Amino acid sequence: MLRYAIRRLLLAVPLTIAITMLCFAIVRLAPGGPLAGADPRVRAADRDRLERVLGLDRPLVTQYVRWLAGVARGDLGRSFTTGQPVSAMITERLPATLELMGAALLVSLVVGIGLGIAAARWPGSWLDRALAVATLAGNSVPIFWLGVLAILIFASAWGWFPAGGRATLGTEFSWGDRWRHLVLPVTVLVMAQVPLWSRHVRASLIERLQDEHLRAARARGMSERRIWMRHALPAALVPLVTLLGLQIPMLFTGAVITETVFAWPGLGRLFHDGMSRFDYPRVLGILAVAAVLTIAGNLAADLACARLDPRLRERSAT
Amino acid sequence: MSGLRTRVATRVAASVLIVFAAAGVFAPQLAPFPRDLIRLENSGRAPSALHPFGTDMLGRDVLSRILHGGRVSLVMATVATLVAVAIGTLLGSLAGYFGGRVDTAISALVDTALSLPLFFLVLLLGQRWGASVGSLCVVVGLASWMPVARLVRQTTSSLRQRAFVDAARGLGFGTARVLARHVLPSTAAPILVASALGAAQAVLMESALGFLGFGLQPPIPSWGGMLREAQSHLHDAPWLAIFPGSCIFLLVLALHALADAGQGAFDPRARGERHVGG
Numbered sequence: 001m002l003r004y005a006i007r008r009l010l011l012a013v014p015l016t017i018a019i020t021m022l023c024f025a026i027v028r029l030a031p032g033g034p035l036a037g038a039d040p041r042v043r044a045a046d047r048d049r050l051e052r053v054l055g056l057d058r059p060l061v062t063q064y065v066r067w068l069a070g071v072a073r074g075d076l077g078r079s080f081t082t083g084q085p086v087s088a089m090i091t092e093r094l095p096a097t098l099e100l101m102g103a104a105l106l107v108s109l110v111v112g113i114g115l116g117i118a119a120a121r122w123p124g125s126w127l128d129r130a131l132a133v134a135t136l137a138g139n140s141v142p143i144f145w146l147g148v149l150a151i152l153i154f155a156s157a158w159g160w161f162p163a164g165g166r167a168t169l170g171t172e173f174s175w176g177d178r179w180r181h182l183v184l185p186v187t188v189l190v191m192a193q194v195p196l197w198s199r200h201v202r203a204s205l206i207e208r209l210q211d212e213h214l215r216a217a218r219a220r221g222m223s224e225r226r227i228w229m230r231h232a233l234p235a236a237l238v239p240l241v242t243l244l245g246l247q248i249p250m251l252f253t254g255a256v257i258t259e260t261v262f263a264w265p266g267l268g269r270l271f272h273d274g275m276s277r278f279d280y281p282r283v284l285g286i287l288a289v290a291a292v293l294t295i296a297g298n299l300a301a302d303l304a305c306a307r308l309d310p311r312l313r314e315r316s317a318t
Numbered sequence: 319m320s321g322l323r324t325r326v327a328t329r330v331a332a333s334v335l336i337v338f339a340a341a342g343v344f345a346p347q348l349a350p351f352p353r354d355l356i357r358l359e360n361s362g363r364a365p366s367a368l369h370p371f372g373t374d375m376l377g378r379d380v381l382s383r384i385l386h387g388g389r390v391s392l393v394m395a396t397v398a399t400l401v402a403v404a405i406g407t408l409l410g411s412l413a414g415y416f417g418g419r420v421d422t423a424i425s426a427l428v429d430t431a432l433s434l435p436l437f438f439l440v441l442l443l444g445q446r447w448g449a450s451v452g453s454l455c456v457v458v459g460l461a462s463w464m465p466v467a468r469l470v471r472q473t474t475s476s477l478r479q480r481a482f483v484d485a486a487r488g489l490g491f492g493t494a495r496v497l498a499r500h501v502l503p504s505t506a507a508p509i510l511v512a513s514a515l516g517a518a519q520a521v522l523m524e525s526a527l528g529f530l531g532f533g534l535q536p537p538i539p540s541w542g543g544m545l546r547e548a549q550s551h552l553h554d555a556p557w558l559a560i561f562p563g564s565c566i567f568l569l570v571l572a573l574h575a576l577a578d579a580g581q582g583a584f585d586p587r588a589r590g591e592r593h594v595g596g
Contacts, residue, residue: 019434026442136578140571142522144529145545145563148552152560156553163552246432253437257526261549271438272530275445287438294434 012295023287024064077281086285097266101251104189112197120205135195147188147261164263185262204236238308245301248294331575338569342389349382354537372557387539394455398520399513401459406466414474428464436461444532458523466512473505514577518570525566541566
């Protein structure tokens, strides 16, 4: 187990570096730049001076190495647009994103697993068939349109919930206010994620229930309740851990889109805004944080799986 | 009973797809108004007989823009899917056919690509090179070849052990010929299913790019871009958001339904089992 963990950890380091390199290349090799949109009346000398101050006049490789060296010291550089340290900007925005994504993930896991179990318990029932249709619809609806519709109906027409933001501006902090702001974005994210979980739980449970050893257990007179609770469910839920790891990039994607729709002051909007202004340090910093969190999440999921399922551990060790 | 229902659903989905395709192809003939005709005195009109989907803030006819936008979406989805299917089929068949180290390397590549926050990279690429339809297609295709690779790898590796492949090899055919003439034709069905799923994904991704403002730039209409413009007028002109969004939803739904029907008709898993037995 320890050897497996160390091996995976050692592989994650070059992967992270490779990804930041790719990001750097995409961000920097592209046409345009922070000075491309500047006033054409700016003198060439001033332009050169600005490039020198921002460090943009050096060869790309030097710039990358300097950036990476900074990252190793925990310094992501300063934003071109605000002059603030990028790490400070990220730590300021991260809690909002984690709040939204955490709440959405938690609710969709509970609802998705619940519905998946129910559908597997009564396959072919009205619930199972309704879930199949809902899955198809949930997979097909663009999440930003769902958000726009939710605002249209519940905020604009009926006024039940605020249309956006994390809290009402200019009011004292209150849990009720925060909660009301969470409802619409979380609901939209949950509607998009639940089909994934319920479908997997259903398929995995139905497959497990046909296992030979469970048929044998049933033949020996083991109660249906014990078969479900002690054997089928635990075995069916282990693969969900891997899926959970794979969901992390999806969560970031969801963050960019949902935060834009609901004006949620999180990392996704910080990124979106930084991209429009060619704020290289900000864009790279957020990409690096997203990549590290994603890789760490996948690693954690794989290790948890290996812990839960000894067969996986054996196979990967060889 | 359920078979009949599936058949009806499949027909409906296929019809929707054909209608969308026809609307895209004949958009210039079908559109009641020119795409970019601005008539400020007509701005923000609700749906009426003259403008069935209303007009936008510049007084442009929404139905005409949706027809032209659909044309762009369909071309994009088709080309992006072709890119994804080409990459996925090549890598997947190599991994499945050769197995061993080639398989390990390609599978690792697929897993890595699946675990990246790829959408961020697509956004970046879309912003920098996304101004044209062609480059946007390549970007979306590059981000969505992984499921195809997985599916083709799975099918190819189960085909590899079949007698007719052995026979082809035994006749002294080279690897390229065995793969192209004997193995890949048998993977056509799952590739078709994967293409439908990939096309659905491409439509969603392109509209998300447009919605975030990194897709095709105005005045070229795209459904995602129209939703973006609609966002600031949700209260006074909801039809601007309702119609383009419904189009994305319907098109993606039809593609998913067709993929589901295809999967039922030639389920790769069921096929795999039969191969092991026979």
